[in-house]
Amino acid sequence: MRLQLSAAAALASLWMTVWATAAAEPTGDHADVAVRTSLYADDDATVISTTSVAVEGRATERATLRAHYVADAVSSASVDVVTAATGRWTELRSEVQGGAAWSDGTWAVTADYVHSREHDWASHTVALSGSRDLFQHNLTLALGVSAVDNQVGRAGDVTFARQQRSAGVDARAVWVASPRDLWSASYTVGYVAGYQASPYRYALVAGPAATAIGFPETAPDRRLRHAVTARWNHAVFTAAAVRSHARVYLDDWGVASMTAGTGLAVALGEHLEVEATLRGYLQRHAAFYQDVYDQPRRYLTADRELSTFRDVFAGARARWRGERVVVDAGVTGFGFWFAEFERLPRRLGVIGELGLRVAL
Amino acid sequence: MRRGRAVVVGVALAGCQGGLDAPRAPVALDRPYFDCRVQPVLTKYCAALACHGDADRFFTVFARNRLRLDGDEAQRNGFLGLDERDVNFAAAAALVDPEDVDASPLVRKPLAQAAGGAFHVGATRFGGADVFADTTDPDYQILSQWLHGATEVATCQEPGSNL
Amino acid sequence: MPRVIVVVAAIALVGCAGARPHERERLAQPQMQFDADAEAAAHEQHVFEYREGSAGGYGGGGGGCGCN
Numbered sequence: 001m002r003l004q005l006s007a008a009a010a011l012a013s014l015w016m017t018v019w020a021t022a023a024a025e026p027t028g029d030h031a032d033v034a035v036r037t038s039l040y041a042d043d044d045a046t047v048i049s050t051t052s053v054a055v056e057g058r059a060t061e062r063a064t065l066r067a068h069y070v071a072d073a074v075s076s077a078s079v080d081v082v083t084a085a086t087g088r089w090t091e092l093r094s095e096v097q098g099g100a101a102w103s104d105g106t107w108a109v110t111a112d113y114v115h116s117r118e119h120d121w122a123s124h125t126v127a128l129s130g131s132r133d134l135f136q137h138n139l140t141l142a143l144g145v146s147a148v149d150n151q152v153g154r155a156g157d158v159t160f161a162r163q164q165r166s167a168g169v170d171a172r173a174v175w176v177a178s179p180r181d182l183w184s185a186s187y188t189v190g191y192v193a194g195y196q197a198s199p200y201r202y203a204l205v206a207g208p209a210a211t212a213i214g215f216p217e218t219a220p221d222r223r224l225r226h227a228v229t230a231r232w233n234h235a236v237f238t239a240a241a242v243r244s245h246a247r248v249y250l251d252d253w254g255v256a257s258m259t260a261g262t263g264l265a266v267a268l269g270e271h272l273e274v275e276a277t278l279r280g281y282l283q284r285h286a287a288f289y290q291d292v293y294d295q296p297r298r299y300l301t302a303d304r305e306l307s308t309f310r311d312v313f314a315g316a317r318a319r320w321r322g323e324r325v326v327v328d329a330g331v332t333g334f335g336f337w338f339a340e341f342e343r344l345p346r347r348l349g350v351i352g353e354l355g356l357r358v359a360l
Numbered sequence: 361m362r363r364g365r366a367v368v369v370g371v372a373l374a375g376c377q378g379g380l381d382a383p384r385a386p387v388a389l390d391r392p393y394f395d396c397r398v399q400p401v402l403t404k405y406c407a408a409l410a411c412h413g414d415a416d417r418f419f420t421v422f423a424r425n426r427l428r429l430d431g432d433e434a435q436r437n438g439f440l441g442l443d444e445r446d447v448n449f450a451a452a453a454a455l456v457d458p459e460d461v462d463a464s465p466l467v468r469k470p471l472a473q474a475a476g477g478a479f480h481v482g483a484t485r486f487g488g489a490d491v492f493a494d495t496t497d498p499d500y501q502i503l504s505q506w507l508h509g510a511t512e513v514a515t516c517q518e519p520g521s522n523l
Numbered sequence: 524m525p526r527v528i529v530v531v532a533a534i535a536l537v538g539c540a541g542a543r544p545h546e547r548e549r550l551a552q553p554q555m556q557f558d559a560d561a562e563a564a565a566h567e568q569h570v571f572e573y574r575e576g577s578a579g580g581y582g583g584g585g586g587g588c589g590c591n
Binding site: 034036038040050052054068135136138139144168170172174175176177178179180182184186188189190225227228229231233235239240241243245247249251255257259265266267273275281283286303305306311321326328330336351353355357 | 544547548549553556560574575580
Binding site: 154155156157158159160202204205207208209211213214215216220222250251252253254286287288295296297298299300 | 377419
C-alpha cells in the first residue's frame with residue numbers, strides 16, 4: 001500500500017510538472033498521457049488484469065521526463081499449484097518507473113529506474129542507453145545496459161529470502177535501407193546470478209512402485225543468455241506496412257528458441273488504422289529438464305517454460321488517431337503446445353486490450 | 361572465413377554449462393532407522409487423509425488406516441507393505457537438502473516459523489500451530505538425527521508393524 | 524581485413540541506399556515505426572517473457588516479472 005501511495009505521489013508530482021510545462025507552452029504536444037488495460041485469460045485457470053498509466057512530458061527543448069505505473073492482478077489455479085497444498089491464489093504486482101531522455105537530433109541518451117513489487121518478489125532496475133544517428137539519419141547505432149536486483153521471497157514464509165541479480169547489454173543498429181524499408185538488428189546478452197528456481201514448485205522423479213516422488217526445485221545459480229533479433233518494416237501499397245521480425249535465442253542452460261512474426265498494418269483513411277499480427281515460437285528444452293526425471297539429479301525443475309514447446313499468437317488491432325487522442329483496441333488469441341509437460345499438454349487463451357493516449 | 365565458422369561452432373558447443381544433468385549427490389540415510397523411528401513420526405503427524413495422505417500431493421505418506429498404495433477398504437488397516445515403505449522412504453529422502461541437511465524441508469516445514477521453520481500450509485489449516493513448536497520436540501529430534509546420520513539395528517521394529 | 528569488409532558493408536547498406544529527407548514520407552508514417560506505442564509493446568513483451576523460456580532482443584524489459 002505504501003508503495004502504491006508513493007507511486008501515486010510520484011506520478012502526481014510528475015503530472016503537475018508536465019501540466020505546468022504544457023500550460024506554459026500553448027503550442028501543445030508537450031506531454032502525453034497513456035492509459036492501457038488488458039485482460040488475459042487461459043484454460044489453465046489463470047486470469048491476469050494489467051493496467052498501466054504512463055506520463056511523458058517535455059522538460060526542455062531537448063529533454064523529456066517520463067513515468068509509468070503498472071498493476072498486475074493475477075488469479076490462478078494453474079496445474080503448477082493445484083497438486084500442492086495451495087489452491088487458487090491471487091496476487092497484485094505493482095511497478096513504478098521514472099526516467100529521462102535527452103536528444104539533440106543526432107545523439108540521444110535515456111536513463112530509467114524501475115521498481116517492482118509483489119508479495120513474494122521485489123526488484124530494482126536501472127537502465128541506461130545511448131544512440132547516435134549517422135549517415136544523414138539513415139543509420140542509428142544504440143547501446144543499452146541494465147542491471148536488476150531481485151529479492152525473492154515465498155508467500156507466508158518469513159524465513160525464505162533469496163537474491164537474484166542480472167545485468168544485460170543490448171547493441172542495436174537501425175537503418176533505413178530504402179524509402180520503403182526500415183531494418184533493425186540487435187544483439188542482447190544477459191547474465192543472471194542467484195536463485196532461479198521456484199519455492200512453490202516440485203519436480204517429479206520416478207519412484208518405487210511406479211510412483212512419482214516430488215522434489216523441491218533446484219536450478220543452476222547462473223545463466224548466460226544471448227538473443228539476436230532482426231526486424232523489418234516494409235511499406236506496401238499507399239498506406240500500409242508489413243512488419244516482420246525474427247529472433248534466435250541461446251543460453252547456457254541449453255535452451256534454444258526461434259521466434260518469427262509478421263503483421264500487416266493498414267491505414268484506412270486519415271484516422272483509422274487496422275493491424276493483423278501472427279507470431280510463432282519454437283523452443284528446445286533446458287539440458288536438465290525432464291517431465292518426470294529418471295533419477296534424482298543435481299538440478300530438477302518443473303518449470304514448463306524450460307521444456308520443449310511451441311506457441312502461436314494471432315491478433316487484430318484497430319487504432320483511431322485524432323488530433324490529440326489515440327484510441328486502440330485489440331484482441332489476441334494464443335495456443336501453447338507442451339511436448340514434454342504431461343500435466344498441461346496444451347494451453348489456449350485470449351488477451352483483450354484497450355489503450356488511450358492523449359497529447360496535452 | 362574458417363575462423364568465423366570455428367567461432368560459431370565454438371559458441372554452439374561451449375554454450376552449455378557442464379554437469380547440468382548430473383545425478384544428485386547421494387545422502388546417507390539409514391533405512392532401518394527410517395522404518396523403525398521416522399515412519400511412526402510421519403504416520404502420527406503427516407499421514408492424515410486431508411494432509412499428506414493424499415496421492416495428489418507432492419509429498420505423499422502411506423500409513424495404516426490411511427492412504428494405501430493398493431488394496432480395498434477391508435485392507436486399509438493392514439500392515440504397510442514393502443512398496444509403501446519404499447515410497448515413503450524415497451518421499452522423505454526427496455525432502456532432504458544434501459548440501460545443508462538442517463535446511464531440509466523435511467524438518468523445516470513442520471517446525472514453527474518462530475523457531476526457524478518454513479511456511480507450512482498445514483500450520484494455517486489446523487489452528488495456526490505447526491507440528492513442532494521448537495527443535496527440542498523429541499519427534500523433531502528423531503527426524504533431525506536421521507538426517508545427521510543416525511542408524512538403527514536392522515532388527516528394530518516399528519510398534520504395530522510386521523517388521 | 525574483416526574490419527574493411529564491415530566498413531564497406533555498412534557504407535553499402537546505408538551510404539548508397541537509405542532515404543533522402545524528401546523521400547521519408549512513408550518512413551514517417553506511424554505504421555512504419557518500431558514500437559510506436561511503447562506501452563502496448565511493453566504489455567506484449569511482458570506476456571512473452573513471463574510465459575516463454577527466452578528473453579531479450581526486443582528492447583524494453585525491466586521490472587520484476589512475477590516469475591516466482
